[in-house]
Amino acid sequence: MMLNSFDEWSPLREVIVGSASNYTSHERELSFDLFFHDNIAGDNASRSEWYYPRLTATGSSSDSSGSGRVPIKQRYVDELNEDVEGLAATLAGLGVTVHRPMAVQPSTSEIRTLGWNASVVPPLNVRDNTLIAGNEIIETPPMIRSRYFETQFLTPVFHRYFEQGARWTVMPRPLMTDASFDLSYARESTVGGPTEPIGDPQPSPYDVGLEMMFDGAQVLRLGRDLVVNISSANHAMACDWLERHLDGRFRIHRVYRLSDSHIDSMVLALRPGTLLVRSEAVAEKLPEALRSWDRIVPPPPEEDAFPRYNDEDLVLTSPFIDLNVLSVDPDTVLVNEVCVGLARTLEKHRFTVVPVRHRHRRLFGGGFHCFTLDTVREGGPEDYLG
Template sequence: MQLNSFDDWSPLREIIVGSARNYISHDRELSFELFFHENITNDNPGRSEWYYPRLSLSDEQRTGGSDRVPIKARYVDELNEDLAGIVTALESLSVTVHRPMDVDPTTVGVRTPAWSAPVVPPLNVRDNTLVVGDEIIETPPMIRARYFETQLLKPIFAEYFRRGARWSVMPRPFMTDASFDLSYVRESTAGGPTEPIGEVTTSPYDTGVEMMFDAAQCLRLGRDIVVNVSTGNHALACDWLERHLEGRFRVHRVHRLSDSHIDSMVLALRPGTLLVRSPEVRDKLPVPLRGWDMIVPPPATADDFPRYQDDDLILTSPFIDLNVLSVDPDTVLVNDACPELIRELERHKFTVVPVRHRHRRLFGGGFHCFTLDTVREGGDEDYLS
């Protein structure tokens, strides 16, 4: 089928599900620290142990003198089992599933003129690709280890291109330390890395603040796209997006709704209905969206998540399970470990398909993150006028 995806709720026909094969470690460096700085002011002032990411790095976590944090093999094995379960659930709903290429186990890293990094598998495939209608847009990554991640989706993109899709790549950053707008993380007082971000390293490739932006910062609503902008990196990328899509889509900026991604903050489940983290989200949305119905599920509890050891790096807040995937306006894939969320969605007349996903806090993604819908039945309808 031809590429066609304008929203997150129209009947789903084709989708990409990510892969975690040969995921062995996290690399603790500046881009990683900044990305997982989580602005969670007003969410949980109690700062309970299970809520906040443990980003302090012990000597035991370092490998080979680097800041690389190993991931236990059993977590990766169980994640791959759960990904297979997502594929099975989608196929049972008559959705065609595509999978990216796997990272070859002999590929230990990549190098650019400015830095080197390990290779991260194409797991959270939503992040670095924005599908708008009949166009694939590869976005400039925010984590160095993911710089070449979309290369592993290239066979799928090439096939859609052969069928008539547009295919664009936003400008790629040098991604030196000076490329990052640090004002946001330095101004924030809640959440974030346990070590402050200090002076950055200079490089002969410094060009100042550059475009860096993930597609998961976007809420797609037919001909309208809501974009979260929290840093100068995001603002530059949004400038590019506005000019590139001018005349085809309307781009609406929201400011600091979250650090970056908004799909665990707000998701559109169908026209007129949003799933939101808290009632306060309403005030930051574009005015036309403030009149939509908003489902605010009960907060998760510690019992909804596995217990981990002190050397396991927790990357996301417990709100990660709001990261659901709609198969059509009435059907939603939800983590089976979230009974409160399931009951709330069923109360609003949704059909819930429970699917297992155990280690979402270790790998930074839920069902929406792990998937990239490429064919839905919807079009460029106007939902906001």
């Protein structure tokens, strides 16, 4: 089918589900710790190795030994793979055509660019580095170094849509030296770890100053309107690019510091006129036209809904990650099977809830919305905000 995806709720016809194949570790360095700053600082207080390997003048990581890599227990990876495959099977069972990215080969272990090197992350959270805007694929400038070439694993799928008539655009790629990052969010909120605050960027011969960096998951899609979360100068520069590129086709609405980056565990549109929001305080930060929509605020996350981890297990997301649901149509929502309170709340609002297993979402940084990229929905560029 032709690429067509304008919103978050229209009947879903085709979707990409991410892959966790050969996921082995997280790499602790500046871009990673900035991206996960809120949750690393808040949920891993017992960890002791709070350091930030810096770039060196020779263009390699100052921690070239790889000791900045935090291994992930194989049991967690195996269970993650089971759950991702279960998600793909559930969607296929609902009549949705499921596409998959290429898998990371074990021999593909490292990225090298002009200014740095990093380990490779599998294309699991495929929502992050691509924005589908109607009939256009927009590959967004990555925010984490280890994900720099992640969209290349989606190339076969994107190529098929291009052959069918889709637009295909790649936003400017950042050099991503230390000087590229706006550190103000981390410096102005909580301290970036118990032993060292985020700061002291190291110089590189490839410094160009602040650059655009941005994830598709920072965008709430509402027909011809895009609500964009801005928390740094990097985000703002990318949003400037989007406004110019999409001028005449979409309207951009900026919200500020709704979260450190992504919007889709703070607010999701489940159908026209209905939002799922983390709290009333979040809703009040939205554009005025959205504040009149009905708001569903679920009960707080149940403490026993999450596995218990050891101190050495790096927690990357807040307990609100399960708000990261996926709508199959205006009446049907995929929800983590352990979230009984969320499911009952949605059912009270006349949604059909499809329970799906997802155990280790806090370790791998994503829920069902993050793990998927909807490429074909029935909706069009309707005007929902007037």
